Amino acid sequence: MNAELQTPPGPSDYLAPVFAQYPIEVVSAEGVWLHTRDGRRILDLYGGHAVAALGYGHAGWTHALESQARTLSFQSNAVPLDVRVRAASRLIRFANLGFDSVFFVNSGAEANENALKMAFKLTGRQEIVALEASFHGRTAGAGAVTWGAAEKWYGYPRTPFDVRFTSRSDIAALTRNITSATAAVIAEPVQGVGGAFDLGRPFLEALAKRCAEVGAILIFDEVQCGMGRTGQPFAANFYGVTPDMITTAKALGNGLPCAALLMSPRVTAQVKLDALGTTFGGGPMACAAIEAVIEAIESEGLLANVRRVAAYIRETCIVGPVVAHQGAGFLTGLRTRVPAKQVQAALLERDILTGTSSDPHIVRLLPPYVLEEAHVDLLRAALEDLPTAAPR
Ligand SMILES: Cc1ncc(COP(=O)(O)O)c(C=O)c1O
Numbered sequence: 001m002n003a004e005l006q007t008p009p010g011p012s013d014y015l016a017p018v019f020a021q022y023p024i025e026v027v028s029a030e031g032v033w034l035h036t037r038d039g040r041r042i043l044d045l046y047g048g049h050a051v052a053a054l055g056y057g058h059a060g061w062t063h064a065l066e067s068q069a070r071t072l073s074f075q076s077n078a079v080p081l082d083v084r085v086r087a088a089s090r091l092i093r094f095a096n097l098g099f100d101s102v103f104f105v106n107s108g109a110e111a112n113e114n115a116l117k118m119a120f121k122l123t124g125r126q127e128i129v130a131l132e133a134s135f136h137g138r139t140a141g142a143g144a145v146t147w148g149a150a151e152k153w154y155g156y157p158r159t160p161f162d163v164r165f166t167s168r169s170d171i172a173a174l175t176r177n178i179t180s181a182t183a184a185v186i187a188e189p190v191q192g193v194g195g196a197f198d199l200g201r202p203f204l205e206a207l208a209k210r211c212a213e214v215g216a217i218l219i220f221d222e223v224q225c226g227m228g229r230t231g232q233p234f235a236a237n238f239y240g241v242t243p244d245m246i247t248t249a250k251a252l253g254n255g256l257p258c259a260a261l262l263m264s265p266r267v268t269a270q271v272k273l274d275a276l277g278t279t280f281g282g283g284p285m286a287c288a289a290i291e292a293v294i295e296a297i298e299s300e301g302l303l304a305n306v307r308r309v310a311a312y313i314r315e316t317c318i319v320g321p322v323v324a325h326q327g328a329g330f331l332t333g334l335r336t337r338v339p340a341k342q343v344q345a346a347l348l349e350r351d352i353l354t355g356t357s358s359d360p361h362i363v364r365l366l367p368p369y370v371l372e373e374a375h376v377d378l379l380r381a382a383l384e385d386l387p388t389a390a391p392r
Contacts, residue, residue: 029056053251068288104282108223109137119184133194189235192224195359196333
């Protein structure tokens with residue numbers, strides 16, 4: 001069996017053929033396990049691109065959605081809703097970073113678009129600084145601040161504003177590249193697509209300091225690394241560096257599509273009536289999902305679980321083709337001697353689903369927060385079974 005990602009089948013299934021596909025057909029899932037049509041049980045260490053934070057079939061989340069669907073499935077933001085206020089206040093308390101407002105939207109890219117818009121409004125400046133190897137989404141603004149998008153898939157004739165990229169590790173370059181012309185810096189504190197790459201506290205502190213010096217807004221894109229994935233509510237808590245805005249999505253809804261822009265009081269003060277908008281953002285189903293996710297993370301001690309099991313992965317899984325690890329919490333990169341795609345394919349043949357990244361030697365793990373040590377033992381055993389070097 002060839003377990004590598006396969007090219008899409010083409011128009012016969014009526015789906016636009018844009019996504020490479022894993023060679024598995026998943027029909028149901030429970031906890032950290034996927035069940036396929038041909039009877040396999042696959043350990044999911046990828047969580048649908050970091051979405052399935054609570055795992056599959058979580059009782060509290062399922063109950064919250066069922067009961068919200070029965071009570072009130074939708075009303076727009078023009079109608080005040082208790083569940084929306086509850087989700088916003090719960091999220092602000094969960095973050096515990098001094099933010100005082102939330103704008104709910106539908107996707108990570110949309111959250112970033114709105115964050116950038118707020119930064120332009122606040123500063124009256126026109127340039128954004130982004131980091132090497134960043135990924136912020138596929139829309140015009142989010143794609144513009146994504147590293148390498150222009151060469152690969154950007155697709156628009158021009159970017160809507162000026163963008164300057166700076167190194168993700170060179171602290172001295174921050175002074176050169178972040179200036180009084182910079183409206184905002186957008187950064188993933190732990191890069192996801194960039195290879196589970198942890199920017200680290202010294203870099204983030206220098207970034208925040210430089211933004212403060214020149215009056216630029218600091219945006220943390222925590223679409224992938226936020227909502228408990230580092231073992232703290234947000235990477236901002238993990239590093240002790242608080243930005244002006246945080247965008248988050250993915251784990252936020254555990255599969256119910258939703259995203260949020262969290263704003264500090266200084267940003268909130270500039271939000272005027274009708275300045276931002278959305279139809280579906282902040283809908284009652286999304287808000288019920290958000291509330292259920294935070295409730296589960298807090299009541300089931302999932303942050304502590306992420307910290308403990310992530311440490312166990314790092315202690316036990318430097319075996320077989322894996323030579324090192326990087327990232328933070330459950331955004332872990334296993335550095336492989338052989339191409340990561342080969343390791344990923346071999347692991348899938350052994351019923352373990354993992355991801356890759358733009359770094360060809362990183363296997364990316366984004367498991368549900370309910371993962372246990374016994375599951376990690378399965379990963380370790382599978383890795384030990386793999387060749388440690390590429391065939392000549
Ligand atoms: C860090 C980061 N930002 C933004 C996005 C875009 O999110 P979405 O696909 O929900 O638009 C992603 C998606 O992978 C991401 O990893």
